[in-house]
Structure formats: C-alpha cells, structure tokens
Amino acid sequence: MVVGLTLNTSQGAFRKFLPMFDRVLVERLAAETMSKGGIMLPEKAQGKVLQATVVAVGPGSTNQKGKLTPMSVKVGETVLLPEYGGTKVDLEDKEYFLFRDADILGKYVE
Amino acid sequence: MVVGLTLNTSQGAFRKFLPMFDRVLVERLAAETMSKGGIMLPEKAQGKVLQATVVAVGPGSTNQKGKLTPMSVKVGETVLLPEYGGTKVDLEDKEYFLFRDADILGKYVE
Amino acid sequence: MVVGLTLNTSQGAFRKFLPMFDRVLVERLAAETMSKGGIMLPEKAQGKVLQATVVAVGPGSTNQKGKLTPMSVKVGETVLLPEYGGTKVDLEDKEYFLFRDADILGKYVE
Amino acid sequence: MVVGLTLNTSQGAFRKFLPMFDRVLVERLAAETMSKGGIMLPEKAQGKVLQATVVAVGPGSTNQKGKLTPMSVKVGETVLLPEYGGTKVDLEDKEYFLFRDADILGKYVE
Amino acid sequence: MVVGLTLNTSQGAFRKFLPMFDRVLVERLAAETMSKGGIMLPEKAQGKVLQATVVAVGPGSTNQKGKLTPMSVKVGETVLLPEYGGTKVDLEDKEYFLFRDADILGKYVE
Amino acid sequence: MVVGLTLNTSQGAFRKFLPMFDRVLVERLAAETMSKGGIMLPEKAQGKVLQATVVAVGPGSTNQKGKLTPMSVKVGETVLLPEYGGTKVDLEDKEYFLFRDADILGKYVE
C-alpha cells in the first residue's frame, strides 16, 4: 500500500506526495544541540543525524516475475539511514530524503 | 497504453510524438521568478525546477518473460524529477525532457 | 519481420542490407540550412539532426527464454535519435546510422 | 526470524534495533591488550579484531522468486569478519557493525 | 550446424578450423586500391574494409536454459563488421578475424 | 556437508571454525627450502606456494532457485590455488587462506 505525504499547497488546498516504486521518504530527526552535560554544541559537533522518521512509502518494486515486492518499512517508523546516499527533496520548504527500501539499514521498534 | 504528444507541424498538419519503451516525456514547471516577498529573483537564484508535468508516456518495457511492465505515471500528472539525468528533447521549439519511468522520484496527487 | 535496404551494386545488380538482431538502420533528415527568417545558416549553426527515417530493421533479438522480442519501429517511420551513440555505416557512398531498437527515444506518427 | 537488539532509551523505556534484509549487527570482541608474555601492548600493536559476536540479525533477503533466503548466522554466535567492509553503527554510545550475511567469512562453534 | 574452414597442412594432409560457441570466422574483402577515377590509392587512403565473407561459423552458444541459440550468419554470406573489435587469427599465413555472432552489424543478401 | 576446522582454545577447550557459504579454508604446503641439487634456497627464491591442503569447507551457496550448489572440494584434498586472491585468516597463530570454491583452479588426486 502506498502512503503519501500530505502537503499544504499555497492556495490552501491539499495535495499528497507519493514516492514511486521502492522509494521511502524520510524526515531526519533533529540533531542534538546540547551535550549530555547540558552544554550547547556548535553545529559542527552535532554530527549527521542518521535516525529518521518514515513519512511516505512507495508501492514497492516489481520483480522479474512481475510480482510486487512489499516494502519493509511503514509510515511512522523510526529507521537508521546509511551515512551516504539518498536524495534530498524539498517539499514545502521542508527538507526530506528519499531512500530505496533496501538501503535502509534497520529500524527501531518499541 | 501509449499516449503521445500532439505537435503542430509547420505545414498546418498535426503529428504526435510517442516516447518509446518505458520513457516519459515531461515539461518542467516554470521557475519561480519572484521571491515570497514579491521581489524579482535573478535567474541564478531561481534554482532548477524539479517538478514537471507528464505530457506523453511510452507503452512500458517488456520484462525477461516478455510481459509488458505497465507505466507508473499518466499524462497530466505532476511528478518530481531527479536532479540529474534525463534527455533534453526539443519539439517545436519547446523544451521537454525524457526520463525512464523508474527514474521518476515521486508524484503529486490531489 | 526483417526489412532490408535495397542497394544498387556497381554492376547494375541489386542487393539488400539487412541489419542484424535488434538493430535499426536510419537515415538522418537533412539539416535545416536556412533560418526561420530565410537567412542561410552556416554549417556550425545547423545543429545535429536528431530526427531520422527508418530504412531497415533487424529481426529483433531473442530473450533468455529463446523468444524473439519484436521490433518497435517500422521502415518509413520518423524517429527521434539520442544525441550520442549509434554506428555510422556507409552504404553506396551514403551515410546511415545503426541504432539498437531500445536506444531510439521516440517516434513521430501522423 | 528477525532478532533485534534491545536498547535502553534515555527515558528509561526500551526499544529494539532490527537490522533490515540480510544484515547482521555484530559487536567486535575486545582487542588483546596484553602480549602472551604478559606485556601491555601499545594500541597500534593490538591489531584489528576480526572476531565478533552477533547481536541482531535481519529477516533475510528475498530472492528473485520472492522467497526468503534464511540467514546463516544466529544471535550469540561468534563470527569471523572480513578485514574491510561493514558499516559502523553507533547505538547508545556503543560501537556496532552491520555486515551483509554473505560477507561474513565463517563462524566458530563449540 | 558448425561449419569449419578447411586448411592445407604443410604435410599435404587437410584439417579444419572450427570456431567455438557463437564465434564467426570472416575474411575481409580486399581494399579498393584504385579510386573511382582510376587513380591508384596510397595504402592510407584505402580505409578499413568493413565488409567480409563468412568462412566458418561456430555451433552457437547455449542460453541459461541450456538451449542452443542458432547462429544468424552462414558460411559464404557477406557481412558488415563493426569498426572495432574482433580477434585477428592467422591460419596458414592468411589473415582472418573472429567475431561474436551478436557483434556483426548486418549482412548483404542478393 | 560443512566440515569445520577444530581449534584448541587457550582454555584447553575445543571449538571449530566453519567457513560460510561456498568458502574453502586451505593451508598452503610448506615452500621448498632446498634446491634440487641440495642447496639451501634464500627465502626470495622459494616462490609462492600454490598447492594447499583443504582443511575446512562451507556448506556451499544457494543458487537463485534456492537450491544448494554442492562444494567441489573435500577436506584433505590437495588443490591448486590461483596466484592472486583469497583472504588470509589467522587461526590460533597459524596462517590459513579462504577461497571461494569456484576460484580454486584444480585438484590433485592419487
């Protein structure tokens, strides 16, 4: 099942962004801006945030037999992204990233 | 189903351009020439428009079993293009781009 | 169905050139030598002609199952060629180009 | 069967990290800090530890037929890692490594 | 059906050369040594001869299903060779070239 | 059938090393340290020993159909290694090498 991301267009109407094939749209978690001891971290020391929330998923890709391979992540799940790769996508002035389902390293469940 | 782009030939007759296999012909949306505050943007600051309208789609490609893989976008849909790739095509002095179906990142639905 | 290009041999006899597998033999349309305003264009400004007429088509290639994949263009059709690629072939002092069926970007129908 | 790694979140709650597809999460054994003769080894001489304990395994990847290829290692097993490759993953300030199941060289059994 | 090239061994006996798999042994046509106007051409101006006669063909290669893919050229046919590629083979002090069946661009039929 | 290499752990207990998938663990034969005429060879002149004894074999790899491809060498066999490739593995201070089954060039039988 494809789950899209609802966007507010400037005209007050709504539209949805649907990733295609096996693509997953994620939003990176906010970087930690404070150290454990409560000291403000300069931007450089904040590191690259590899945890992200899945906000939209494509329908999956079809294999050579023509059958749909189901996606392995769901909207709302927290995932671990690889350090490199992914495509930056700006949707309504907010930064998202598209990753192939198979490139996501793992997920966190509660 | 293949859907072509109708072109007006110089002789007043019509002809259609049909993309082949899994190719999609798109027309990029116009770049925003004004900032949100209403100030004219210089061409450099306008950025590359990654949203485009599908104007023609090929029949799809056949997989190793000889079966046609259906296209995932339709004429009229607004799609998100990758930042790189695609083939510029000039049809009747208008600029279009051909992309493989699988290279289109996502689409916007209302 | 393979359709060859009939050639006049120097001895007055005829012979045909048949492209092999999924190859398509095309003849590029003549470059426009005049601007829209009726001014002669120097050769450099004429650009590379990407439209071509199909003059011969191979039988198609066989897939891994041993079945023939039919060709997607026919002799006489006008096609859009990619800017790069193709093999120049001189047949009877005339310049033709061989392209793989899958490398042809699209075709024009009336 | 996927087996995740239980993590203590900072809020006292628990959550699990589940590797995806055929990924294996391992924890390298501690480097030997003493020589056989009982002398402290400087960090450089300690070498790279290639033995690791499996702490979480993904569900396996699906082959072209859509069938799941089972994983060949289990949580708790000691494995031999290749000298290069793998992705460093920091989970709760502890260093782990993700490897594809097929990249693990061998395992030790008792 | 494999068709070999009969060779005269130095001892007056005969032996045949059989290309293997989907290889085709060809003999390039003689370069034109005279211009159309009857003037002797220096060797450099003679160009590379791309037309050749098939002198021996292998049995064809077997596909992944284990079935033999038949060859698409026959001994005696005139073919068009690609400008690059092929393996020079000296058989009885005469120069031949081996090409893969799929690399031959086309053939001439009467 | 997987056959592992029995190792003596430092605590007097035993454990086995099992290569994974289609990997083969070999031990190179000792280099010849004397010439045929009985003269001691300097280390450089001893050459790289390409003969090795198989000490452990993996279970084999599974093909795309999910079926196990059996290994082609057995523990105890003498094999010929390729000059390059293989992964050095130190097990209990002894040097072994892991090779993919398909990379082993041949074997010696009596």
Add this chain to the structure above:
Amino acid sequence: MVVGLTLNTSQGAFRKFLPMFDRVLVERLAAETMSKGGIMLPEKAQGKVLQATVVAVGPGSTNQKGKLTPMSVKVGETVLLPEYGGTKVDLEDKEYFLFRDADILGKYVE
C-alpha cells in the same frame, strides 16, 4: 567427464591433476625455431604460440538451473588460444595453461 593429467611425483608414485569447473589445461605447441627458408629464428621472432593441445578438462560448470554445461573440447584436441588471458600453471617443471572453456577460440579437426 573430467579427464585429468597424470603426473609422476618425485617418489615414483603417480597422481593426477584435475582442472575444476569449466577449466581446460593446455600445453602450447613448440614455437617454430626455423624460418621457412631454413634459417634459425632468434627467440624474439618466434612469436607467441597460440596453438595448444588439450591435456586435461574439468567437469564443466553448472548453470543457474543446477545443470552441468558439458565441455566443448576433449583431451588430445588441438585448440586455438586467445592472445591474452589464461593462467600459467607449473606441473612437474613443465609449463601448462588453464583457460575457461568459453575463452578458447576454436579447434582444429582432421
């Protein structure tokens, strides 16, 4: 059917070398050391001998279906080798070469 090369071990016993998978062990024919006119050729002018005798053949490789692809050459046959490639193998101080079955260009039959 695998056919190995019988070797005399230094202890007077015999052993055989069996190539693995689709490998073919060949012995190059002796280079011609005299010109046609009966003059001794210096080593440089002798050229690389591309004809060889097959001395041992592997069992063949298995395709993706798990079926053995039979070898296309037999022990005793004279083959034409490609100019590059192959692995030099020294067996009992004699120089042999291993080639993949598919890399052998052709064979000579009487």
